[in-house]
Amino acid sequence: MAKWIKVGVAQTDPKLAQLEHNMETTRRFVQEAAAQGCLLVVFPECSLTGYCYSREKDVIDNALTVGSLWTTDLELLARQNDLYFVVGFVESSGGKYYNSVALIGPEGIVDTYRKVHLSNLGVDNFVSPGDHELVPIETPIGKLGIMICYDVRFPEHSRVLALQGADILIHSTNLPITAKTQVDYLLPTRAVENHIYVLSSNRVGMENEFRFIGLSTIFGLNGEAIAQADSESETLLVAELDLEKVNNKKVFFPAMEGKPVHHYNDLFGARRPNLYRKLTEE
Numbered sequence: 488m489a490k491w492i493k494v495g496v497a498q499t500d501p502k503l504a505q506l507e508h509n510m511e512t513t514r515r516f517v518q519e520a521a522a523q524g525c526l527l528v529v530f531p532e533c534s535l536t537g538y539c540y541s542r543e544k545d546v547i548d549n550a551l552t553v554g555s556l557w558t559t560d561l562e563l564l565a566r567q568n569d570l571y572f573v574v575g576f577v578e579s580s581g582g583k584y585y586n587s588v589a590l591i592g593p594e595g596i597v598d599t600y601r602k603v604h605l606s607n608l609g610v611d612n613f614v615s616p617g618d619h620e621l622v623p624i625e626t627p628i629g630k631l632g633i634m635i636c637y638d639v640r641f642p643e644h645s646r647v648l649a650l651q652g653a654d655i656l657i658h659s660t661n662l663p664i665t666a667k668t669q670v671d672y673l674l675p676t677r678a679v680e681n682h683i684y685v686l687s688s689n690r691v692g693m694e695n696e697f698r699f700i701g702l703s704t705i706f707g708l709n710g711e712a713i714a715q716a717d718s719e720s721e722t723l724l725v726a727e728l729d730l731e732k733v734n735n736k737k738v739f740f741p742a743m744e745g746k747p748v749h750h751y752n753d754l755f756g757a758r759r760p761n762l763y764r765k766l767t768e769e
Contacts, residue, residue: 490731492628494655494684495520495528496724498703498716500692503537504549510535510557513574514564516723521568523725526628528572531690531703532602532636532661533586535576539609539661539694546613550579553589553599565591571626573688575635575659577610584614586635588659590624598624602635603644609661609697611637621647629654629730632683636660639673642680643766649681650755654730658687664700664718675710682708682736682754684728691719708732 497516502508513530520528532538535557540546551557565572571592578587578601586602601617621644623630632648634656639645645656656677662669670687678685685706690699701718705726714724736754 491727491729492526493524493725493727494686494705495523495525496686496688496703496705496714496716497528497530497534498688498701498720498722498724499531499534499690500721501531501534501537501690501694503539503694504545505537506535506549506551506557509537510560512721513561513572517564517568517570517572519723520572520725521570523723525725526570527631527655527686528570528723529657529659529686529688530572530574531688532575532588532659533577533610534574534659534688534690536610537694539697540577540613541695543613546577546584546610547579550577550584552579553596558589558591558596561589561591562595565595566593569593571597571628573633573657573659577614585617586610586614587617588633588635588657590626590631590633592626597626600624600633600635602638604637604641606637623648623651623653631655631657633657633659636662639669639677642677645677645681645683649683652734653683654733655728656681656683656685658685660687660689661694662689662700662702663697667700667702670700670702670704674704675706675712678706678708679710682738683733684708684730689716691721 578585590597605611632653691701703716
């Protein structure tokens with residue numbers, strides 16, 4: 488695993504049920520990220536299919552199957568540009584439908600993740616929740632944990648990924664303008680409480696009656712915005728991350744302002760899991 492890694496977060500304006508348009512946007516941003524030396528690029532939730540479907544029939548008609556032609560095209564794109572990227576889509580599998588993302592790299596489809604916590608909005612009204620165990624995805628560039636949009640509201644989700652050694656939390660999302668609190672509070676909190684980088688890719692523009700807030704952000708280990716997009720533009724954020732720092736969960740606190748004496752707290756070592764059993768009760 489590389490110590491330092493350059494990453495990209497793409498803020499795009501997907502078009503509902505327009506796969507080829509959205510594929511072309513993906514190609515453009517992957518190529519731009521590769522030109523800047525990125526090894527990982529994150530796209531928004533449902534970046535290939537759009538999100539705000541109001542009829543089940545439209546969800547079914549526009550769902551994608553992993554292993555079909557679009558997969559082949561994106562696998563080639565990853566090989567040609569020698570990087571990894573995460574794209575969102577409505578997935579059809581085994582007669583069910585999911586709000587999914589795929590991690591694609593030079594070796595092909597590395598893994599897919601299906602949204603676990605579904606909101607009462609858009610495609611989430613017509614799909615099944617993912618039920619797979621939450622584990623980071625191991626890659627040559629690091630261990631990647633994934634959340635989709637509403638998943639970030641559940642701190643257990645990011646914590647279980649961090650406890651298993653995730654280096655980066657990927658957050659593909661479609662946040663409307665009413666959800667700014669997630670950008671201001673929830674996402675930086677997930678970074679701070681787990682001492683981990685968070686890459687949050689949101690979309691811009693309108694879809695049906697919904698306007699999206701953008702503000703895609705790369706969050707540092709202390710919750711600071713290393714890079715942040717505006718609320719209107721398609722753009723690519725780029726930052727260099729020191730993954731070695733993520734593995735050190737002994738977090739530094741200055742004892743007194745202006746004094747050289749410091750304290751280190753063991754963020755994960757101080758946990759008391761025996762007191763948290765209610766978290767895992769049905």
